[in-house]
Amino acid sequence: TQLLEQSPQFLSIQEGENLTVYCNSSSVFSSLQWYRQEPGEGPVLLVTVVTGGEVKKLKRLTFQFGDARKDSSLHITAAQPGDTGLYLCAGAGYGQNFVFGPGTRLSVLP
Amino acid sequence: ETGVTQTPRHLVMGMTNKKSLKCEQHLGHNAMYWYKQSAKKPLELMFVYNFKEQTENNSVPSRFSPECPNSSHLFLHLHTLQPEDSALYLCASSQALRGDLTYEQYFGPGTRLTVT
Numbered sequence: 001t002q003l004l005e006q007s008p009q010f011l012s013i014q015e016g017e018n019l020t021v022y023c024n025s026s027s028v029f030s031s032l033q034w035y036r037q038e039p040g041e042g043p044v045l046l047v048t049v050v051t052g053g054e055v056k057k058l059k060r061l062t063f064q065f066g067d068a069r070k071d072s073s074l075h076i077t078a079a080q081p082g083d084t085g086l087y088l089c090a091g092a093g094y095g096q097n098f099v100f101g102p103g104t105r106l107s108v109l110p
Numbered sequence: 111e112t113g114v115t116q117t118p119r120h121l122v123m124g125m126t127n128k129k130s131l132k133c134e135q136h137l138g139h140n141a142m143y144w145y146k147q148s149a150k151k152p153l154e155l156m157f158v159y160n161f162k163e164q165t166e167n168n169s170v171p172s173r174f175s176p177e178c179p180n181s182s183h184l185f186l187h188l189h190t191l192q193p194e195d196s197a198l199y200l201c202a203s204s205q206a207l208r209g210d211l212t213y214e215q216y217f218g219p220g221t222r223l224t225v226t
Contacts, residue, residue: 040219040220042200042220048214090153098155100153
């Protein structure tokens, strides 16, 4: 069974600060996704990464897939209160369904 | 209606009740999923349907019974649940599952279920 760990579990920062959250596994994934989930809503897909070492940017968010395709990071620059939410990573092996990590709960205070 | 909708949004039921959760997608997808999200556990995949055929049952107890009458609708029938089944039940859809292709899942807002 593939397991994903995310760290930190909780993060509370002030508006304007930078932050990085991590997603780690002992398994190799063919693709990895990041989602953001707000209270009372379902997760919303932010990005999919498929190539080891890949870096993708989405405005102030930068996603990196590890060279060995076992880990990933999400970096947010100049965080805003609208970034508050639960950040989930999900990884899938070849021909397998996605497995989700427990999430990092981010709170950005104005 | 757009995206993935779920009804009801909230449900309280006793352990002897029978109820059903409904999911509808308006995205033209052919794969649909049920997930369980508990407070202290990662999102757990329960069932997967691809072109109306069940392709995954992730060791889910028989008190949960899925139904997929067509590619746009997915139900989860509930009976004789336990208090530990209280959770947020999320439905998702994606393009049809084919081999190793990466697919994007679109989630509904979920049904918050409380079993008393």
